[in-house]
Amino acid sequence: MVPRFSTLSSLSCESCQLGKHTHVSFPKRLNNQAKSSFKLVHTDVWGPYRTASTLGFQYFVTFIDDYSRCTWLFLMKNRAELFFIFQKFYAEIQTQFNISIRVLRSDNAREYFSAPFTSFMSHHGILHQSSCAHTPQQNGVAECKNRHLVETARTILLHSNVPFxxxxxxxxxxxxxxxxxxxxxxxxxxxxxxxxxxxxxYFLPPRVFGCTCFVHILTPGQDKLSAKAMKCLFLGYSKLQKGYRCYSLETHRYFISADVTFFEDSPFFSTTSESLSVSEVLPLPIVSPSDVVPPRSLQVYHRRPRVAAPLPFAEAPTDSLPIP
Incomplete structure (x- = not known):
């Protein structure tokens, strides 16, 4: 007599386990969210990205409070910076909120298990929960948050044609x-x-990322007929100062200023000049279409070195800024 299918599934078959084994299902969390802030903090490292940022960063790390889902994000040049950044984050939480982190949940990455990191966690009584190898579902809050951040960042970059x-x-x-x-x-x-x-x-009204902005020049002793503002690219907000984060394509420097006028309907980069990545390094020669000249060998034009001029306003710090 043929057994029922329900009984077949309970039979022990080694060949079936070897040939058909799958991941176990991960049920959704059921009302086990932390009841107070910083009782549980999720963390994950993203990267490396193939294109280094303008300041040389290729990674970022996030720390997410399970109670409020507020996120702190730090840019990193390499994974070895993680321990130093976590020390800064832990000290900030203790100072600003008078609370100690109880549990840190991460994946199984090596940087979370270095000797200094493990010693710091043990010394401060922090319980470290880690996921199993190749099981990102067990660190789902941080994984989903990083995906949300990257999707949003990709969208605003593409919307304003800002280079990667x-x-x-x-x-x-x-x-x-x-x-x-x-x-x-x-x-x-x-x-x-x-x-x-x-x-x-918001301490300052939010603006359209990647739009054209004009930053007022505050340098004393300016010529009466010289420009009163500098054309810049709007790139975000400052945590440490009440100002906007702007970037000058002329000086290749970041500035933070509150005296900014925005053209939010005017992206700094048009669709035809997508990134300036070629023209900034190798300026292209201008050739008139009506001129008929014999072909010549390829020539490479090099930009003359710039002479450093005094900055018209405060330069933004070059290190990574946490954004809570």
Missing amino acids: RFWGDAVLTACYLINRMPSSVLHDQIPHFLLFPHQPL
């Missing part, structure tokens, strides 16, 4: 905005308000 070398600024801006948007996980509450209920949502 500015991906670091895009992901910092994405983190800044996501922290200030309603979250379905929090039943449409805003992460920033859960941690900072008495602070305004």
